[in-house]
Amino acid sequence: MEIRDAGPEDIDGITAIYNDAVLHTTAIWNDQTVDAANRRAWLADRQKLGYPVLVAVDAHQSVLGYASFGDWRAFDGYRHTVEHSVYVRNDQRGRGLGLALMQILIGRAREIGKHVMVAGIEANNAGSIGLHEKLGFEHVGHMKEVGMKFGAWLDLAFMQLRLDARETPEA
Ligand SMILES: CC(C)(COP(=O)(O)OP(=O)(O)OC[C@H]1O[C@@H](n2cnc3c(N)ncnc32)[C@H](O)[C@@H]1OP(=O)(O)O)[C@@H](O)C(=O)NCCC(=O)NCCS
Known part of the structure; x- marks a missing residue:
């Protein structure tokens, strides 16, 4: 397994994972699947802003x-x-990939001077909440019934990680 920046060759894999989450989970509060062009545009937007899109890939x-x-x-x-x-x-869940991706992503956020990372997590998503707790994120909020999917209201839990100890932001 290797973690690296995503490129055009990863779009189909990213699209498949995204669409699986749309169809089968409450991790994404969208109902419509997307095509490869949608994820290609998303990747380009992120990279244009200097923000990372990391992929974990096999051999x-x-x-x-x-x-x-x-x-x-x-x-x-x-x-x-x-x-x-x-x-x-x-x-591939439960094998350490989420943790490894997040550890590198957090490092990238620090490198470009970000101060806080926010996670908005469906409140019953025990896997994601456990992952973020392990990474040191703290629970900071819980919004009731602000979303819906699969015929039920969804609560949104907010967790955050402070990335540095700066007492004031630079200009
Ligand atoms: C949430 C998700 C990203 C976690 O990634 P993962 O590769 O399965 O998690 P890891 O194997 O790296 O687990 C790392 C830690 O997270 C926690 N964790 C992971 N799965 C968990 C679960 N089902 N219940 C409780 N804690 C869990 C544990 O602390 C674990 O450490 P441990 O194995 O030493 O106990 C993954 O399950 C996933 O993609 N889920 C569907 C999409 C999703 O929910 N994304 C997050 C949206 S906010």
Whole structure:
């Protein structure tokens, strides 16, 4: 297994993992699957902003999982805060890939001077909450019934990780 920056050759693998999460999980609160062009545009947008899209691949370069972050909110004052996503292919979970992807992703956020990472997690997603607890994220909020999928209301748990000890932001 190798973790590296994603390229065009990874789009089909990323798209398949994303669509599996749309169809079968409450990790993504979308109902519609996407095509490769959609994920290609997403990858280009992230890379244009200088933000990483990491993939975990096997020896055949098959995508086993991916992780990325983007701006948390689109106002100037939030520019030191990012929100991330992490997905591991359904037959590869529980083998340490999510943890490995996140550890590298957190390092990348630190390298570019981000101060806080935010995770918005469906409140019953024990796997993701356990992963983020293990990474040192703290529980900071719980919003009730702000989403819906598969005919049920969904609660959103917020967790955050402070990436550095800066007492004030630089200009
Ligand atoms: C959540 C997800 C990314 C975790 O990745 P993973 O590769 O399965 O997790 P790892 O094997 O790296 O586990 C790392 C740690 O996370 C925690 N964890 C993982 N799965 C867990 C589970 N089902 N229940 C509780 N804790 C869990 C554990 O602390 C684990 O450490 P341990 O193995 O030493 O106990 C993965 O399960 C996934 O892609 N799920 C579907 C999509 C999703 O929910 N994405 C997150 C959206 S916010």
